Amino acid sequence: MQLIALIITLLLLAHAKAQLQLDSDAELLPGSDVEADSQPEPIAEQDRSNCPSSCSCQYAAYNELPIARWINHMTSSDNDADSTLEDTDFLMLSKIKLATCLLQDEHETQELFNALPLDLQALILLHGGNAESQLTMNTSSLRGLNQLMTLEIRGNGITTLIIDEPLEFLQHANFEALRLQASDRLKRPKYSKLPSDDYEYKPPRDVAANEVTPKYELQFESDDVVEIMSYEQHVERLKQTRMPSFYGWSRLEVLRIHSCNFNELHWQMFDGLTQLHHLSLERNGIEELQPFAFSGAPHLRSLSLAHNAVARLYYLGLAGLLELETLNLSDNRLERLSESSFPPLPHLLKADLRQNPIMYILPATFWVMNDTRELQLGSELAALELRSWNSYGQFDSLHKLRTLRLGNVSTASLEQGVFKGLHAVEQLTLRGNILSVQFDAFAGMEQLRELDMSHCGITELSMDAFMGAKQLQLLNLSHNNLTHVPNGLLDEQTQLEMVQLQNNQLTTLPTSFFLQPRLRVARLDQNPWQCSCDMSNWKPRMTNTIRLPSVRSCVRDLNGQEILCRHVVGYETDKNLVPRCANHNGRSVYYVLRKQLHCGATRIFGHSKGSSTRGLPHWRKIELQQQQQRQQQKPKQKRKQHKKPRKSHGSQRNSLHFVLSHQKEPQQKQQQQQQHEASLSQEMSNEI
Known part of the structure; x- marks a missing residue:
């Protein structure tokens, strides 16, 4: 070996x-493609x-x-273009x-x-x-x-x-x-005061008499207080374990310690690292974060503790990181989050808590993370319970959150209030076990553009499930157990571009489904469709199309510099995605409609331009459609009544009295007259 x-x-x-050698030779070749700078770099x-x-x-x-x-x-x-990370x-x-x-x-x-x-x-x-x-x-x-x-x-x-x-x-x-x-001769700092002496923050449950805001009226669970080790005890422990310290590495900006069995942390390890911006301590077997473990590096912007064994978060463990922007705690052993888990993190943009067996998120957990833009949770080891706490949601106070990904969630019914306060969320991804989605489940999420609820086992959707999500562009409900799509489910989603319903148990769709003005892709394959002439308005250019990843396209000036850039989305046709009829031996829907059912064009009455039915109940929309249909049929009857006199006038020309009155005329004139009458009769019959 x-x-x-x-x-x-x-x-x-x-x-x-x-x-x-190749690089050095290429630099000496004449005519090399090297960009000219104002100050040429020496070879x-x-x-x-x-x-x-x-x-x-x-x-x-x-x-x-x-x-x-x-x-x-x-x-x-990847998702936050306005990130302040340098x-x-x-x-x-x-x-x-x-x-x-x-x-x-x-x-x-x-x-x-x-x-x-x-x-x-x-x-x-x-x-x-x-x-x-x-x-x-x-x-x-x-x-x-x-x-x-x-x-x-x-x-x-x-x-x-x-x-x-x-x-x-x-x-x-x-x-x-x-x-x-x-080493025994390593110089260590001598401090007489612990960091806790200058730390004034208290979690909501420690605030006496609910004196700050009405939110503190919640009843919080009691928790064990972490004991802070004295300075003398800490020095004695350092002598016994020969624990390393990076004191004196004053210019250090990046420190990465992986798989080094660096499993015990203390507040003097990183003391004095005022220039440290990025710290990663992955795969070290860390079980506990001692109080003020990172307070010596107050300007940290990213901290990774992934792939360790942290089973409990106490707010003093991360205390003092007021400039932290990225926190990675994935693949640890956290089982719950509460109001005492995090200290104030006013600039935290991204928090990754995936692969932690978190089952409960108690209220007020994220009250100290008001600037967070991306949050990820969920693990295969335990199901995360989604619920609301009276008038408070589990993600309350995350007012700037844009991306939320929750894996292995569990709830019998996704109700209103679970996502309360998430007004800025643009991308929401749910995985797990959700039996039904009730009305107004996403109310207040005015900026929601992408909603992914695939692989959730959903069996029922309320007709008003997506009320309030008016900016929705991508909706993924694939790989569920849906048997019915309610009428009027997507009436408010006028910006919808893509709907994924493949791999469900759907047999029919509302006739208004394809009336979405911006719909480009509708994935309907892998469903047991019961084909009938009611499906004549289905469009193969939507159901047989896939959406490609967006590509960055830029306009450049004469010098090749980018002036204006945008992300362009492409589409591609794939006939393998065609929906098929379960009642016609799995044949294509469009083949059955054209060759076997011989369906004519089905007329669908849409909403008139002069009136709006948004926000009305579904039964009221049906009444308005019926009234509109009756009004469109009345002018046709009036036009038919005007045509009757013309029909009787043409029939008089073919009467016996008209023919006998012209018997004495010359034979040639009579033949011309008969030809003329025949042509008139043919015209009248065409009009009738």
């Missing part, structure tokens, strides 16, 4: 050197003489480094000097560090091999590389990094599969 790992590593190093050449034999030294753009790709992933926002902070256009080295044993490692170029800006250290290949290194060994900005160390699980001196010049650090330990 050790030999195989060594061979793979050598191949990677050889590939990196070959790529470097970077490989420094072969100063590069150790077990390393690959090259010039590379910082954007191509693994740590840079992770930063861009953390700061990217995505371009880590996109360096100029190339930096990079060395990728393979570590062997401790003696060779120290020699390698001494042989590295002093002007190195990025260093990636790889330690492979089997479980018996142990390696220990100190941070003090890298003190000579004072121009180093990025450091990545990837071990094999038993590789040890001893933090004995701070690397104050480092900006980005990535540690994977390492053992992090602190």
